[in-house]
Amino acid sequence: MATQPIELILGRQFIDSLSMPVFLVNPEGTLIFYNEPAELILGIRFGETGSMTVEEWSTIFKPTDADGNPLSPDELPLVQTLTHHKPAQGAFYIHNLQGERHLIHVTAIPIEGRPKRFLGAMALFWNSNFS
Amino acid sequence: MKIKVWGCRGSLPSPGPENNKYGGNTSCVSVTKQDTLIILDGGSGIQRLGKVITPEIKELHVLLTHLHIDHTMGLGFFQPMYNPNIQVHLWGPSTTIEPLLHRLRRYFSPPLFPVRLNELPKHPIIHEVGNSEFSIGDLQIKSTYICHPGPTLGYRITDGNAVFAYMPDHEPALGSAHFPSDLEWTSGVEIAENADLLFHDGQYTAEEYKTKIGWGHSSINDAIAFGEACKVKKLAVFHHDPLNCDDRLEEIYEEGITQTKPNYSVIICKEGEEFDLG
Numbered sequence: 553m554a555t556q557p558i559e560l561i562l563g564r565q566f567i568d569s570l571s572m573p574v575f576l577v578n579p580e581g582t583l584i585f586y587n588e589p590a591e592l593i594l595g596i597r598f599g600e601t602g603s604m605t606v607e608e609w610s611t612i613f614k615p616t617d618a619d620g621n622p623l624s625p626d627e628l629p630l631v632q633t634l635t636h637h638k639p640a641q642g643a644f645y646i647h648n649l650q651g652e653r654h655l656i657h658v659t660a661i662p663i664e665g666r667p668k669r670f671l672g673a674m675a676l677f678w679n680s681n682f683s
Numbered sequence: 684m685k686i687k688v689w690g691c692r693g694s695l696p697s698p699g700p701e702n703n704k705y706g707g708n709t710s711c712v713s714v715t716k717q718d719t720l721i722i723l724d725g726g727s728g729i730q731r732l733g734k735v736i737t738p739e740i741k742e743l744h745v746l747l748t749h750l751h752i753d754h755t756m757g758l759g760f761f762q763p764m765y766n767p768n769i770q771v772h773l774w775g776p777s778t779t780i781e782p783l784l785h786r787l788r789r790y791f792s793p794p795l796f797p798v799r800l801n802e803l804p805k806h807p808i809i810h811e812v813g814n815s816e817f818s819i820g821d822l823q824i825k826s827t828y829i830c831h832p833g834p835t836l837g838y839r840i841t842d843g844n845a846v847f848a849y850m851p852d853h854e855p856a857l858g859s860a861h862f863p864s865d866l867e868w869t870s871g872v873e874i875a876e877n878a879d880l881l882f883h884d885g886q887y888t889a890e891e892y893k894t895k896i897g898w899g900h901s902s903i904n905d906a907i908a909f910g911e912a913c914k915v916k917k918l919a920v921f922h923h924d925p926l927n928c929d930d931r932l933e934e935i936y937e938e939g940i941t942q943t944k945p946n947y948s949v950i951i952c953k954e955g956e957e958f959d960l961g
Contacts, residue, residue: 555872557814558828561858564868666834667777667813 559665560584563674573677579670581606581634593656593679595649614647630675633660637670654679684716684822684842684960686880690728691952693852693886693900693922694753701928706954709753710851710922712882714840719820723838723849724748728954729757736763744819746826747775748851749835750786759796767804776826776834777811784809812836830858830870831899837874845960848878851921856905857897863905863912875913879960882952883910885920888935889942903939907949918945919952 556564560576564585567574573590577583584603591597594612604612606625615623625631629640643657657678663671690696690708697707709726720736720743722729729745736743743763748754763769775783784800787809791800800806813836814827825839829850837850850871856862859869866872875881885906887895892902901909903920910918920939923932936951 555867555869558830558858558870561868561870562830565858664779666828667779667811669813 556584557665557669557671559663559671563663567674573679575630575675575677576672577606577630577634577675578672579634581631583609584672590677593646593648593654593677595652612649615644616647617644620645629658629660630673633662633673633675637662637664684714684840684845684847686847686958686960687713687715688728688919688952688954688956689713689732690724690726690757691851691882691919691921691923691954692726692753692925693884695925696727696753696756697925699928701930704929704953705923705932705951707925708954709756710748711757712849714822714847716820716822716842719822720744721746721819721822721824721840724754724851725756725758725761726754727757727760730760733760733762733764736769738768740769742770742772744772744774746824746838747773747836748838748849749776749831749833750790751833751852752790754851755787755790759791759798764803764807770805771807772810773807774810774812776828776836777813778834782809783811825874827871827873829874830854832897835899837871839874839878842960846878846880847958847960848875848881848883848915850874850881850883852899853884854897854899854901854905855909856892856901863908866912869909869912871909872913875910875915878913878915879917880958881910881913881915881918882921883918884922885939886922886924888938903935904943907939907943907945910949911943911945911947915947917948917950919950919956921952923952 567587573593574587576585582605629642632640639661641659646654660675662673665671689711692709708728710724711726711728712723714721722745812826816825823841826836829837831852840847855870883906884901885903886900887902889902889904
């Protein structure tokens with residue numbers, strides 16, 4: 553069977569132990585893991601969804617600006633990181649599956665394995681409603 | 684292919700009468716098929732292997748899992764390195780910054796060793812591999828990075844329908860979610876799955892492992908669970924703790940078997956032992 557690269561396996565273990573919300577995505581943008589604090593943002597548990605394609609999770613994770621205008625994927629830090637393989641940062645609002653509105657700050661970083669293989673990205677969230 | 688163990692001790696050579704049964708040399712395993720000779724790791728066991736290389740062998744391949752000293756310390760004492768009639772190929776893990784050749788030169792240079800690589804009569808050919816697939820003779824080889832400190836590879840060698848998997852230093856329980864039940868998220872599965880024979884790290888007892896988490900090695904119990912999850916046919920527990928004598932190895936093996944009750948063959952790897960995978 554296809555197993556995840558060791559860098560993502562260890563990345564999952566790392567974020568699983570954090571109390572801050574984190575997404576782990578592969579190079580195609582598939583959300584392959586999110587930790588328990590991130591479940592609060594999405595309003596759904598990872599155990600219920602498993603991995604989700606970018607089309608799936610972006611419908612759950614509805615990003616808008618302060619006036620409620622939808623943001624295009626290109627404006628999301630995580631998508632920018634996947635596209636350009638560079639860190640990106642931003643803040644926006646989301647509506648989750650529970651109908652809650654959150655202001656979140658996101659820092660996305662690329663994951664490059666040995667030797668310079670692009671393996672995906674990690675997005676760290678700072679949820680202003682919770683902090 | 685035929686497989687022979689020239690060293691299965693971990694960390695440090697441990698000669699002595701108390702270790703005569705399982706051996707004291709560090710990691711080295713030969714895999715042969717007709718004229719093809721592959722040597723897995725260059726631990727102290729490679730020195731004895733070097734003395735029995737037949738004159739017909741003009742080329743051989745040393746596949747290093749990683750560059751920790753117990754896996755490389757024998758290279759300078761491996762006679763074919765000094766034989767101009769033999770071309771030695773050294774394969775090892777690629778890293779982001781430093782070429783494998785430069786990392787090997789750290790060993791082949793003073794003060795660790797008096798002879799430099801460029802002073803050998805025939806410079807070894809260096810091959811860097813990562814998550815790779817390649818062939819040597821009729822044997823197909825797959826390598827992937829696995830969970831162990833520093834860049835470390837596991838090797839899967841296929842000869843027709845026969846598969847031999849080699850992961851002497853591996854800690855799959857560290858990075859795995861719900862080890863060993865979620866194979867997609869377990870290090871090393873692609874190397875070991877459905878192998879006829881797996882050599883796998885089992886240095887510690889389950890109790891010892893609790894204080895060694897993150898050191899890069901496995902308990903016997905985790906090695907057995909990993910082999911079972913990967914549906915291997917036979918597991919040879921490898922990388923014996925240098926502090927454990929023959930009697931102690933058998934004691935902790937029995938303890939592991941009693942606790943895990945494996946549904947497949949599990950043995951203690953023994954220096955000098957041979958396996959024929961047909």
